[in-house]
Amino acid sequence: MSTVTPLRPAAPPRTGRVALLGTGVVGSAVVERYRQLRVRGVPLPPFAWLSNSRVQVAAGDCLETAIAQARSAPRSGGPVPPWAEGESLARGDIVIDATASDTVAGWHPEWLLRGIHVVTANKLGNGGDLARAQAIVEAQREGARYGDSATVGAGLPLLRLIRELVAGGDRIHAVEGVLSGSLAWLLSRYDDTRPFSDLVREARDAGYAEPDPRQDLSGEDVRRKLLILARASGLPLEAREIRVSSLVPDALRDAAPEAVDAQLAALDAPLRERFLNAYRNDARLCFVGRFDAERGASVGLRALPLSHPLASGHGTDNRAAIFSDRYSDQPLVVQGPGAGARVTAAALLDDVLRIWTAR
Template identity: 55%
Template structure:
């Protein structure tokens, strides 16, 4: 009780408004998880007020039903990306569950306007350096743990090492869940192209698997990790050796299935050479101590930390002043809609304070 006013003192916390962009695989899992957690009373003062995909948007200041909003969307307005932040009170959270560069372009503008941004979209901090720096100026209000390792404690570990005065010397990682699955499953008994078809059917690759096989996704993730480690590198600083040969990279989408067999002979030869030395094939991203950076197929010794694990696991080794001889190793499921959605909600709770 307040001695002065003689009335109960209650802390009234305003609701934190949340806008979701993207209702695909990750956005859908996000809505399912939001429903579940809010039913358990775990989302505090968070309120979902706006949901959009590339075709429609719906909004309601009093809150939307996360379970039913996907049914409401087709009757919604055409989306106005530039309007998303308008009307959202300062401190509201915009969640980017798209892969859109147009959406990522808004991240620094929303932050500048006093909003928080939480993202699975790598085109923000993995985009050009000017965009990254504009975002990084608002680091405390930006949640990007879903961009690399689907919420594994990678970025936060690198940042806390640096905050504690450590200097990161080098990073090596298996950063693509789909390539990890493919290379873990490949023992030569089934052609590599057939494994790619299986992975595609199971939703483990992008709809066009060349986005995985080109190394472009891993390149973006390496940029994000390197920048979190204090090295502001760009795509021009990274040597990328794609898994897909040129004949596959240039094949029209309609003929993609047949063109996948261009992978078989190079992968068969790489596997035979690796097996002759008792090594394992992995698609690895490296930031070297001398400043070099590269992405490509490697044959690793079986006791290399990056050679272990299984399935879609991501694995990252970090060498620093503190971990100079033996690296810090972080490993776990680094792909999948559920873990990614969980990472987004964890980040909202951190930056939105819900």
């Protein structure tokens, strides 16, 4: 007797589009990465539009043309950003936040509540105000998903790993890490053969550091990343609870933007002294963020013995050590490239794909 295998019902077609906020270095890298994936035949949601603080542009047939148009648009003096009054997002869409805007981050919970997925490199969502971070968690209960792997480690599986450990019943006691690719690059290159300020200029010009390098040197970027990791571990830290030791001397901190370059030399003497002290003690300078459930949280420059798990690595590598019930005697260490527009764009689109293929 022959048997007939019933046909499975066809899967419903996927709906939803992707929209990009931010057309700077990272946003441009997202567009290029999206194009590469499409050429390789990777299934991606259609691109609806992209926007910056000046204009919203329909994606059309050529994303490169659209982003060039957005980047060349004149500055807008309107009180409402173009993405808030232009073509709106709908349930099932995915918005990519490639900005560093507090205003955009403030919309993350609202989008999630409306069923719009959010993928972000913007650390001011989960790494800003605690109430906002909690609102993002609550809003996801409505079914929309939040992809934030690009906010720490430029896509290293650090955040996902911590969340999986917690979901599996492990308790995180502490996490410490070299979390700034910019500072990792600077400190791995510095050997007292040239002034530290020269390296800062080189990092800025190469795109490893922000145009105003004080943003990296102040430690504020690492503070935000540490907040994201702590909150993912179940520790509801506020920003004020993290002690930050900035590398920025007063003269540089107070300089007008146009005077920053001339004041970078104020970094040289303090860094040289700390480097020589570390060198004499067989140690390596690393800019480390650490939270400890019992001892608090801090960010700053440390001289680590060469045997320390964070003292290895080169270039822009991020390195993080996780101490938990499961990893108490020897930490779980995650290491890999942690800076650059291309790795950040890849992390953003990885999150887009995870959301898109899980629908």
